[in-house]
Amino acid sequence: MPPPKYKNLIRLGFGLIFGIFLLLTSCIEEPESPELRELEVTEISQVRDWFESNKTNLRLPERGSNYRSESQELILPFFEKEPDWDQFHHYYFPDGREVFEVSLENATKYYPKTLLDSFPNQNPAELMIQNIMFVRHPTLDRFDPLIARYYPDNLNSIEKFNNISFSGLPFDWSGTLDIWTYDEHYLIGYKIDQGQITHTREMQVSAVNGKKGSFGPENMDEAIHCYVVATDWYDGNTGEYLGTTHAHTCEWQRGGSQGGSGSGGGDDYQRPPCCDDPIPVPPRDEPTYDPPSIPAPSTIINQLTNPCAADIFLELSKGNAYLTDITGLGSLDIFPGMLDLFEQSGQFDYRIQNGNTGSEAGGSTSPIVNGIITITLSNDYLLKATSLSIARTIIHETVHAYLRKQTSYRSATDMNTHQLLVEYGRKYPGIINDAHHSLMSQFILGMAVSLYNWDKKYGPTGGSLGFDYYYKMAFGGLVKNGTRELILEAKPYLPDGVSWDEIRKILENEATGNYQANGEKCD
Amino acid sequence: MVRSAIKTYLNLGLILFLFLGFQNVYSQKVKLLKKEQHLVINSIFKYSSEKQIKLYKKTLEYESWMGFIKTTNFEDLEVIGNCLIKDSEFEKEFNEFKNVMVNLGSKKINSKELDSKFKVKIIPSKNVSAISEPIIINEYSFQFIKSFYGRALNVQKKNDQGNWDYACGIYFPIDLQ
Numbered sequence: 001m002p003p004p005k006y007k008n009l010i011r012l013g014f015g016l017i018f019g020i021f022l023l024l025t026s027c028i029e030e031p032e033s034p035e036l037r038e039l040e041v042t043e044i045s046q047v048r049d050w051f052e053s054n055k056t057n058l059r060l061p062e063r064g065s066n067y068r069s070e071s072q073e074l075i076l077p078f079f080e081k082e083p084d085w086d087q088f089h090h091y092y093f094p095d096g097r098e099v100f101e102v103s104l105e106n107a108t109k110y111y112p113k114t115l116l117d118s119f120p121n122q123n124p125a126e127l128m129i130q131n132i133m134f135v136r137h138p139t140l141d142r143f144d145p146l147i148a149r150y151y152p153d154n155l156n157s158i159e160k161f162n163n164i165s166f167s168g169l170p171f172d173w174s175g176t177l178d179i180w181t182y183d184e185h186y187l188i189g190y191k192i193d194q195g196q197i198t199h200t201r202e203m204q205v206s207a208v209n210g211k212k213g214s215f216g217p218e219n220m221d222e223a224i225h226c227y228v229v230a231t232d233w234y235d236g237n238t239g240e241y242l243g244t245t246h247a248h249t250c251e252w253q254r255g256g257s258q259g260g261s262g263s264g265g266g267d268d269y270q271r272p273p274c275c276d277d278p279i280p281v282p283p284r285d286e287p288t289y290d291p292p293s294i295p296a297p298s299t300i301i302n303q304l305t306n307p308c309a310a311d312i313f314l315e316l317s318k319g320n321a322y323l324t325d326i327t328g329l330g331s332l333d334i335f336p337g338m339l340d341l342f343e344q345s346g347q348f349d350y351r352i353q354n355g356n357t358g359s360e361a362g363g364s365t366s367p368i369v370n371g372i373i374t375i376t377l378s379n380d381y382l383l384k385a386t387s388l389s390i391a392r393t394i395i396h397e398t399v400h401a402y403l404r405k406q407t408s409y410r411s412a413t414d415m416n417t418h419q420l421l422v423e424y425g426r427k428y429p430g431i432i433n434d435a436h437h438s439l440m441s442q443f444i445l446g447m448a449v450s451l452y453n454w455d456k457k458y459g460p461t462g463g464s465l466g467f468d469y470y471y472k473m474a475f476g477g478l479v480k481n482g483t484r485e486l487i488l489e490a491k492p493y494l495p496d497g498v499s500w501d502e503i504r505k506i507l508e509n510e511a512t513g514n515y516q517a518n519g520e521k522c523d
Numbered sequence: 524m525v526r527s528a529i530k531t532y533l534n535l536g537l538i539l540f541l542f543l544g545f546q547n548v549y550s551q552k553v554k555l556l557k558k559e560q561h562l563v564i565n566s567i568f569k570y571s572s573e574k575q576i577k578l579y580k581k582t583l584e585y586e587s588w589m590g591f592i593k594t595t596n597f598e599d600l601e602v603i604g605n606c607l608i609k610d611s612e613f614e615k616e617f618n619e620f621k622n623v624m625v626n627l628g629s630k631k632i633n634s635k636e637l638d639s640k641f642k643v644k645i646i647p648s649k650n651v652s653a654i655s656e657p658i659i660i661n662e663y664s665f666q667f668i669k670s671f672y673g674r675a676l677n678v679q680k681k682n683d684q685g686n687w688d689y690a691c692g693i694y695f696p697i698d699l700q
Binding site for chain 2: 407
């Protein structure tokens, strides 16, 4: 039985969860700005025109139609690409290069043999996503095309075109993303587990003994273990042995956690028996063609480079589906539901990162910029705070992001929350931070449950602090703008006999990781 | 001794003359808000739970930050409330306001026209909000609100009873904490 003092909050919490559930199950597509889409359509037509004029010049010379040449490169049979120009993603690489990623849904599809093993009796072509990326050259008037193939690892990772792209992998997606040149030379592959890159792989010209590598995401501070995996290749149609290549496979290991240990490079690529025979590639006119450099794919939201914070975020996102819950409050865990809401909206627009915020606050949530809301955790704060405090801040900022999404005219889909925002917006005219914090006071119990669940399953104390402690921490940040005073609307939710000053002291202990903190420093 | 006293009187006289002269010019140049505009201001803060609303005596002139209303696509603005650009009535008035907002000038608020919870301040400070002259266009009134803690365009709408009420707040983009 839940403690009686939380009953009203539980009712409210259930109402909110029910609202989120209704929203998730209703699959409301987020309307896109007509003007923005119109502009993108104009731009995609320029890409199409460029592609139609240049596609014959994009192939590497004298590669023939084999899977591989004597160079031991992995080369799939070339086929003429006919992009579906009506389906595309538009985004930018971190270095500013513009990218259009267009569907190749109706084209010939290649897939690794392991896909068949994971999904027996299913048509792999219907499970995978195959796109062509057009990377605008930074200085020349041209695009560099690349082929992106997304292979899911499990049923939950089977996505529709709209929900996945190189810059927008769902936060919990697991599978393999392989990048090929336009004429099907293997470029680089990424093994992704729950939105995290765990391995990269490159096909080598010749076998190289295991060594330390340095390629891959530059901004990830992990230990890298690289090794070579020999792979035998077969013709998917005839079963003919083609030879052996050596995949230089690197495993990313985040500090303090166990990375996966799969080979990542041992897949046998096959093409479906339905496909036409490979089209011989004629020698091309142009003398050279270098594929563009590419950054690591974005795990759509988790761009934290602080390993501890990144782990906490992932753990929070997993929620509490299978956790035995002694308080009876487990189902109020709001964090995973809010992330799902962003994903379900069809246009994923949530990022979390760390950086120098120049503020005393542990985190901040940006306005919507180019359709993206970015949460930034302060580097200074991450150095001092306990993991419990960081989890609290991530939850708090995510509620801000959720409310921002509900605020925006463009993405307001949860009318209950939108209506509540109107109520608080008129109470605090001109000060959006106060409007948010006053509404967030109604999420205190849900935030406390998310924090409790995280600590119970992943945290340093195993949830042993007593639910009241997490409940008190959930008040963190709910202050009147520019002051240290608790916002008026949160005061009725203070536990009996507990003052705001007492709670503030707990929050400060955890935020600074001092000797009175119950959590452990996140380093 | 006598000279010093005369000098003091002269100085005081000069200060008084300048002050009165300034007051005269000021009162001639800075106009008072109209009664209806004061009703709008009362309505903006009627839901506030603050015991006292501190408001700067002079209304805001046009400032460059206000341009976010013009430079941002409406669908990308952060709007709390029920202002819908697809509502042809609102769209018309909103566009009209965008055209005239650059002419916003400083006017005086008459504290006697405001509810008792307002405290009109002549010196701006951290806890004092400033508001632009309410621009009433048909059933809508548009006014910017600026404080140390946030900036927004507030929109009030006249209801069926003829009273001004909250329609929406359109927020200047800032980081939340």
